[in-house]
Amino acid sequence: MFARFLPSLRRRPEEPEAVRKPKDVFELMDEMLQAPFGQAGALSRGFPSMDVKETDDDVVVSAELPGLAPEDVELYVEAGRLVLRGEKRRESEEKDEDFHRLERSYGSFYRAVDLPAPVDQAKAKASFKNGVLTVRLPKDEAAKPRKVAIE
């Protein structure tokens, strides 16, 4: 029964906005402090938070995905964009639970970032450490910076 109080990243259609009522004034204040301009914060910026770095040989994309395991995340390159999708589930689903505070979000997510250069998808490597996903995508040979000899 608490499922409808869970903050979800993508609310399902059968759960209208009005269903989620704040429990008390403290929860209201907590919400206001976290997102003073309505649904700002995590949602406007997108989940997960991502960094994109570029070196001469690689494009390195990292994402904060606390609580997710490698099998929960799907990664692919499509039309010059790196797509990240998956679902974050609750750690436990037990009947005798009583929630005192719920700030972490759950639900499915989808995010795509533009890659600054064409990459060789076959040679991409991804690793997960302490809830942070790092994807290293080697640039296509043609996209690497090259010195031009002056004759």
Add this chain to the structure above:
Amino acid sequence: MSTDIAKKEASALPNYAPASDIVEMEDGFHILLDMPGVGREDLVIDLKENEVTISGRSAYAAPEGAKLLHQEFAAGDYSRTFALSDAVDREKIKAVLKNGVLNLYLPKAEELKPRRIEIVSE
């Protein structure tokens, strides 16, 4: 007190209060904290008389000669304090760090668990 302030000034990293869930179950409380990027060696859990403080630091090694194109997160200090109720058995607190989530288990003290009282007839 003054050392706390000095410590805060020394650290140039931004401070975050990690998002937390507090779940009560029959046998105790679970506090789940999102602390992505924090390893076991960078995590400190301090238990004082009636509060528990969790602090951690996330650090990322930037690849050689990397150019930052887009940034939404970076290294930072996480810190958050929770008040403990007397119902918690302080000796049996357990913490598990997995995939960037800290699960702090605060079991309820034995004497507070429900129990039946025997009636002795005279």
